[in-house]
Amino acid sequence: MTAHLAASTEHxxxxxxxxxxxxxxxxxxxxxxxxxxxxTDVDGKRYLDCLAxxxxxxxxxxxxxxxxxxxxxxxxxxLTSRAFHNDRLGPFLEGLARLAGKEMVxxxxxxxxAVESAIKVARAWGYRVKGVxxxxxxxxxxxxxxxGRTTTIISFSDDxxxxxDFGPYTPGFVSVPYGDAAALAAAIDDDxxxxxxxxxxxxxxxxxxxxxxLAEVRRLTRDANVLFIADEIQSGLGRTGATxxxxxxxxxxxxxxxxxxxxxxxxxxxxxxxxASVLGVLRPGExxxxxxxxxxxxxxxxxxxxxxxxxxxxxxAAALGAGLRARLDALVGRGVVEVRSAGLWAGVDIDPxxxxxxxxxxxxxxxxxxxxxxxxxxxxxxxxxxxxxEELDWAVDQLEAVLAELGA
Ligand SMILES: *Cc1c(COP(=O)(O)O)cnc(C)c1O
Numbered sequence: 001m002t003a004h005l006a007a008s009t010e011h012x013x014x015x016x017x018x019x020x021x022x023x024x025x026x027x028x029x030x031x032x033x034x035x036x037x038x039x040t041d042v043d044g045k046r047y048l049d050c051l052a053x054x055x056x057x058x059x060x061x062x063x064x065x066x067x068x069x070x071x072x073x074x075x076x077x078x079l080t081s082r083a084f085h086n087d088r089l090g091p092f093l094e095g096l097a098r099l100a101g102k103e104m105v106x107x108x109x110x111x112x113x114a115v116e117s118a119i120k121v122a123r124a125w126g127y128r129v130k131g132v133x134x135x136x137x138x139x140x141x142x143x144x145x146x147x148g149r150t151t152t153i154i155s156f157s158d159d160x161x162x163x164x165d166f167g168p169y170t171p172g173f174v175s176v177p178y179g180d181a182a183a184l185a186a187a188i189d190d191d192x193x194x195x196x197x198x199x200x201x202x203x204x205x206x207x208x209x210x211x212x213x214l215a216e217v218r219r220l221t222r223d224a225n226v227l228f229i230a231d232e233i234q235s236g237l238g239r240t241g242a243t244x245x246x247x248x249x250x251x252x253x254x255x256x257x258x259x260x261x262x263x264x265x266x267x268x269x270x271x272x273x274x275x276a277s278v279l280g281v282l283r284p285g286e287x288x289x290x291x292x293x294x295x296x297x298x299x300x301x302x303x304x305x306x307x308x309x310x311x312x313x314x315x316x317a318a319a320l321g322a323g324l325r326a327r328l329d330a331l332v333g334r335g336v337v338e339v340r341s342a343g344l345w346a347g348v349d350i351d352p353x354x355x356x357x358x359x360x361x362x363x364x365x366x367x368x369x370x371x372x373x374x375x376x377x378x379x380x381x382x383x384x385x386x387x388x389x390e391e392l393d394w395a396v397d398q399l400e401a402v403l404a405e406l407g408a
Contacts, residue, residue: 009042027365027372034061037387039370048395050364050371050383054202055234055345058261058317059307060384066264069303070296078296082288088298095305096271099243100256104279106272107293107301111233111259112148114270117287118196118229118255119152121272123172124281126193130225136191140226142178146203147196147231179209181216188220194227194254195220199245202234205378206340206347214249221254227278233259233270238385241318241343243308248342254278264304269297317344317385320392324381327396334400335408337377346381347374348399354406363405367398 012030029047033040037060039049052058059066073088080086093105106121108114122139126132141147141156154162155169163169176183178201188195199214201207214230221228230253235245237258242248244256255278259270272279291297307313321343328339328346338349350360357373364371364379371379379399383392 007042012042027361027370029365029370036060036062037384037391045368047365047368047370048383048387048391050369050381050395052382052384053265054260054372055237055239055382056260056263057265057384058238059264059304059313060386061265063264063307063386065307066266066300066303069299070264070266073296073299076295079291079294081290082293086293086295086298088295088302089293092293092298092302092305095302095309096258096262096273099305099308100273101252102256102273103275104273106279106282106287107298108270108272108289109268109291109297110148111257111270112150112153113289113292114233114257114259114272115147115153115196115231116150118194118257118272120287121255121274121279121281122194122196122227122229124286125227125278126191128281129277130193132191132193137172137193138189138191139173140184140187140192140195141173141175142197142201143175144178144201144204144207145175145196145198146201147198178204178207179213181213181220184217185220188224188226192224192226194229196229196231198231198235199249199251200235200240200342200345202345202380203374205349205375206342206345206380208340208342211249214246214251218251218253227255228253229255229257231257233257235342235345237261237304237308238313238317239343239345239382241321242314245342262301262304263297264300266300267297269301269304271301313385314343320344320385320387320389321346323389324392324396327393328381331396331400331403335403335406344383344385344387348379348381350377350379350403351408352377354403354408360399360402360406363402364398367401369395369398 009030030042031039032042040046096105123137126137147153152170156173157163176187230246232244255274263269325341337351340347357377361373
């Protein structure tokens with residue numbers, strides 16, 4: 001282990017509090033190093049990372065293959081802008097398109113940008129291909145959604161923290177109850193260009209829709225000539241035991257939105273992936289990004305695609321997830337009200353009479369497990385897929401101990 005920095009945890013916390021905008025409420029842990037599923041703080045204390053940066057670290061911290069790809073690219077060329085081609089972009093685009101079984105990729109940086117890009121593509125497709133009247137395009141979303149933080153995206157959020165005081169809001173969106181295919185069917189009309197959904201709602205607390213829902217969405221959208229856009233930014237790329245959660249449901253959307261793990265935990269890389277009949281509507285000058293598809297991002301993204309091509313991570317997430325689920329189910333009635341999961345991704349509802357999710361997350365951190373609460377009483381567990389089964393067991397032991405400590 002390298003020498004620790006002189007400053008204390010308190011120093012760093014005070015500095016961030018004074019000079020950083022207060023748009024987050026992080027746990028009071030100052031990370032200085034990490035490898036695999038483990039992080040080390042400035043005092044040398046180690047924690048098992050059971051959040052994995054909201055699935056951006058599916059392959060763990062410092063994955064040697066990804067770090068090597070980044071290091072090699074740092075010495076060659078890191079940025080060209082899209083005014084020119086670069087020799088990493090083509091291989092990345094082809095690799096990702098083939099992995100997804102689609103024809104085309106639009107490379108961006110953050111997840112929110114992928115969502116914004118898909119909204120633009122869907123609207124342009126609606127006007128140019130479907131024949132929707134000017135300015136009338138409508139996109140259907142689901143209650144409880146989380147698709148990012150830009151002004152347009154928060155316009156169709158129903159989370160008051162995300163939305164209030166940030167209007168005026170972008171029109172053109174209609175929200176229906178998540179998991180309710182009949183409500184979705186009723187909302188589709190001639191102006192509907194797309195349905196935008198998370199196959200599992202992550203920020204909402206790992207909300208898994210009823211089996212068959214996504215297949216029904218696919219049938220309804222196909223019949224009505226409406227695009228189905230699957231936001232797999234958090235659910236995709238191995239987390240749920242498949243390359244895409246849609247795959248687990250036997251569904252192929254028109255557009256996949258990818259981000260988070262696509263950048264290997266090293267650089268922000270996002271993408272819209274679809275067929276030429278949809279993504280092909282974009283013409284030069286209509287959309288872009290200075291950093292989108294840069295050589296460093298493309299080199300890392302290509303290495304991520306390489307890791308996923310083997311299927312090893314997907315299988316590992318499924319196997320580890322089954323063990324995790326069995327352990328968590330045993331806690332129901334003992335401080336846990338409900339467990340929802342898919343692959344190595346679990347939402348654990350803590351009995352609100354016992355403690356808030358935040359309190360449980362703080363007690364877990366004291367015991368060396370990093371997890372994050374969401375929506376008051378839910379703890380989300382999403383460790384890097386490289387975690388060992390014994391480590392995962394140990395993490396659940398800590399949760400069990402915390403619940404016992406709280407009197408469960
Ligand atoms: C995180 C997330 C986003 C936004 O990604 P950013 O990189 O934070 O902009 C969008 N959709 C889903 C489902 C996400 O989980």
